[in-house]
Amino acid sequence: MNTGIAERGWSLPEAASAPSEDYRSALRRRLFAADLAVVLCWASTAGAVALYLLSGGVSQIHSKADAVTALGIIAGLAGTNLILIMLLLAARIPWLDRAVGQDVAIGWHRRLGKPVLYLILAHAALLTLGYAATDGLDVVGETAAFLSNRDMILAYLALALLLAVVVTSLVAVRRKFPYEAWHLIHLLSYAAVLLALPHELSYGGVLAAGTVERIYWIALYLLAYGAAAWYRFAKPLLLSLRHDFRVVSVERLAPDVISIHLRGRELGRLGIAGGQYATWRFWSARNWWHSHPLSFSAMPHGDLLRITVRGAGSGTAGLAGLRRGTRVWFEGPYGLFSRHARSAPNLALVGAGIGVTPLRALLEDSRHSGGETALLVRASDESQLYLWEELHTLCEWHGGTAFADVGPRSRATSSWLSADAVRRGVSLQSVFPRILHSDLYICGPGPWAELVAQEAKALGLEDHQIHLERFDS
Amino acid sequence: MRTRAVLGGVFSSAAILIGAWSLSGAPKAVHVAAAATTTGTTTPGSGTASSGTSGSAGSGSTGGASPAPSSTASAGKASGTYTGSVVSTQYGNVQVQVTLSQGKITDVTALQLTDREGRSVQISNYAAPILRQEVLTAQSASVDTVSGATYTSEGYLTSLQAALDQAG
Numbered sequence: 001m002n003t004g005i006a007e008r009g010w011s012l013p014e015a016a017s018a019p020s021e022d023y024r025s026a027l028r029r030r031l032f033a034a035d036l037a038v039v040l041c042w043a044s045t046a047g048a049v050a051l052y053l054l055s056g057g058v059s060q061i062h063s064k065a066d067a068v069t070a071l072g073i074i075a076g077l078a079g080t081n082l083i084l085i086m087l088l089l090a091a092r093i094p095w096l097d098r099a100v101g102q103d104v105a106i107g108w109h110r111r112l113g114k115p116v117l118y119l120i121l122a123h124a125a126l127l128t129l130g131y132a133a134t135d136g137l138d139v140v141g142e143t144a145a146f147l148s149n150r151d152m153i154l155a156y157l158a159l160a161l162l163l164a165v166v167v168t169s170l171v172a173v174r175r176k177f178p179y180e181a182w183h184l185i186h187l188l189s190y191a192a193v194l195l196a197l198p199h200e201l202s203y204g205g206v207l208a209a210g211t212v213e214r215i216y217w218i219a220l221y222l223l224a225y226g227a228a229a230w231y232r233f234a235k236p237l238l239l240s241l242r243h244d245f246r247v248v249s250v251e252r253l254a255p256d257v258i259s260i261h262l263r264g265r266e267l268g269r270l271g272i273a274g275g276q277y278a279t280w281r282f283w284s285a286r287n288w289w290h291s292h293p294l295s296f297s298a299m300p301h302g303d304l305l306r307i308t309v310r311g312a313g314s315g316t317a318g319l320a321g322l323r324r325g326t327r328v329w330f331e332g333p334y335g336l337f338s339r340h341a342r343s344a345p346n347l348a349l350v351g352a353g354i355g356v357t358p359l360r361a362l363l364e365d366s367r368h369s370g371g372e373t374a375l376l377v378r379a380s381d382e383s384q385l386y387l388w389e390e391l392h393t394l395c396e397w398h399g400g401t402a403f404a405d406v407g408p409r410s411r412a413t414s415s416w417l418s419a420d421a422v423r424r425g426v427s428l429q430s431v432f433p434r435i436l437h438s439d440l441y442i443c444g445p446g447p448w449a450e451l452v453a454q455e456a457k458a459l460g461l462e463d464h465q466i467h468l469e470r471f472d473s
Numbered sequence: 474m475r476t477r478a479v480l481g482g483v484f485s486s487a488a489i490l491i492g493a494w495s496l497s498g499a500p501k502a503v504h505v506a507a508a509a510t511t512t513g514t515t516t517p518g519s520g521t522a523s524s525g526t527s528g529s530a531g532s533g534s535t536g537g538a539s540p541a542p543s544s545t546a547s548a549g550k551a552s553g554t555y556t557g558s559v560v561s562t563q564y565g566n567v568q569v570q571v572t573l574s575q576g577k578i579t580d581v582t583a584l585q586l587t588d589r590e591g592r593s594v595q596i597s598n599y600a601a602p603i604l605r606q607e608v609l610t611a612q613s614a615s616v617d618t619v620s621g622a623t624y625t626s627e628g629y630l631t632s633l634q635a636a637l638d639q640a641g
């Protein structure tokens with residue numbers, strides 16, 4: 001029953017009656033939510049320290065050793081609060097995805113990694129020094145005293161795990177690991193935070209019965225672990241079972257590019273917006289153990305869905321051999337690279353290579369808004385103009401134009417355009433005359449996408465007009 | 474807009490911290506003696522001697538929560554188990570129970586130790602065995618406090634003295 005899939009996969013959107021939308025109030029709401037998220041991160045960390053101060057923490061300082069101990073406690077409280085915020089940022093919470101996008105949330109999560117490690121290391125060092133001074137022991141003796149306690153042994157173990165998680169995430173180190181190995185190590189952070197819990201209960205008085213601190217910390221732990229358990233694990237599993245996706249066919253577009261057609265149930269309930277992606281897991285002997293984020297390359301049509309994949313490494317290359325009927329699990333849809341991020345009347349799309357996939361679905365999902373639509377695709381040769389026919393047709397339907405910039409990149413200057421285009425003086429402004437009143441969607445390899453974004457910023461586009469999707473994380 | 478977020482974050486955090494700091498009060502020195510006030514008096518049943526628990530030095534701390542009644546002893550030299558008063562310190566209550574045999578201190582059991590913070594639990598667990606040993610050696614409550622565990626020591630020895638006073 002897979003006849004006509006290709007046709008249906010890229011049928012034109014129904015002529016939308018929606019007039020020019022007022023993006024402004026939606027944008028204002030979104031930016032407010034984004035800023036609120038940042039303020040909450042700061043304020044809750046301050047709040048955790050404040051609760052300690054209010055519980056009389058500082059009034060018990062009688063000596064230098066007490067002061068060192070108090071600082072160590074504060075470092076530990078702030079660090080733990082931030083770790084729980086990191087778990088929340090990585091928990092795929094829909095509210096956060098709609099406000100800032102999954103990639104931005106993960107960007108914040110990454111930025112917190114090192115500060116958190118430093119705070120926790122300071123916590124361990126300061127408390128060892130402070131206790132040692134109070135007990136009249138040296139650091140070695142105090143550490144030995146700590147290690148005679150079961151809860152403290154677990155806490156040291158948690159610290160070691162945390163170190164492993166952060167160190168393997170340093171850019172230079174992370175490259176040395178396959179993605180799956182890194183990811184597995186990273187998931188240990190859930191264990192690390194739990195291993196640290198017993199010593200917080202027994203040594204740290206923060207959870208003493210009947211205090212506000214106890215209520216705060218229990219709530220934060222429940223929130224972080226509850227959100228992760230639900231949004232990262234339970235919900236994707238339930239959705240995968242509900243929609244029950246199966247491979248219908250694998251279509252080869254180029255030697256290293258395939259489209260995978262999927263059939264599932266009740267696709268309307270997924271609420272997919274063009275430009276979004278999901279993380280896919282294919283249950284075949286060769287592929288079940290790795291999952292990949294892949295954009296929808298077309299909007300759902302009936303019970304059919306399409307993703308288009310370039311063999312970037314051994315994982316994605318293996319997908320070409322998928323059999324009809326293979327069970328498919330997914331996490332998603334995620335991402336703000338969609339019409340939900342619109343803030344201006346015109347649409348300017350720039351893609352490179354396989355980066356056209358979300359642009360293809362975004363075009364299909366965009367309404368006539370009275371504005372202009374234009375697309376520029378960058379490819380080093382003709383064979384890399386994937387889905388070109390569809391992109392061209394959709395642009396025409398929008399009354400716009402699709403440009404292709406084909407050719408090797410410039411060696412002399414670092415430009416996101418081909419050497420030929422650079423010579424002819426092509427620029428963002430020349431391709432998109434109304435760029436200043438456009439939403440610019442850029443999708444492709446990270447460094448290339450950055451170059452486009454830089455040029456846009458230099459032209460005076462606001463941050464909220466520039467939408468980036470990087471395929472290489 | 475990002476500036477708005479960061480400014481909002483910084484200012485709200487500063488406000489929260491400054492508010493908490495001023496409410497918590499600046500560090501103030503609390504004199505140990507002032508803090509260690511005797512509150513509760515003897516628990517019912519304590520002070521009366523019983524045959525059941527007398528003697529057996531070093532028999533460990535059994536039945537800490539409810540002091541067992543003790544039987545009478547001969548005049549002069551007290552025997553039995555005596556429970557001291559509850560001494561409250563800023564880190565929690567301290568209460569000990571002493572076992573006498575013919576006027577001799579054979580065991581001291583801590584019924585309650587400072588536990589208000591995890592830190593003081595650790596201090597207590599560290600100080601209590603030292604104090605017990607010193608008391609058994611000195612056969613009185615006049616022993617040195619354990620350094621780094623002043624509150625616990627003061628409470629421990631005060632409660633012990635109250636127990637010994639009951640024994641007469």
Ligand SMILES: Cc1cc2nc3c(=O)[nH]c(=O)nc-3n(C[C@H](O)[C@H](O)[C@H](O)COP(=O)(O)OP(=O)(O)OC[C@H]3O[C@@H](n4cnc5c(N)ncnc54)[C@H](O)[C@@H]3O)c2cc1C
Binds near residue numbers: 293
């Ligand atoms: C939001 C998003 C949308 C994407 N959409 C598409 C698409 O529509 N079509 C397409 O062909 N490619 C897409 N990609 C890229 C695709 O996910 C990677 O090329 C693929 O995961 C590489 O896996 P590999 O094992 O084949 O290669 P490897 O050589 O193992 O990895 C190559 C790169 O991909 C990263 N990577 C591998 N697995 C994952 C993972 N599970 N999550 C995140 N990063 C991973 C690695 O860190 C490495 O940088 C998208 C990526 C992202 C982040």
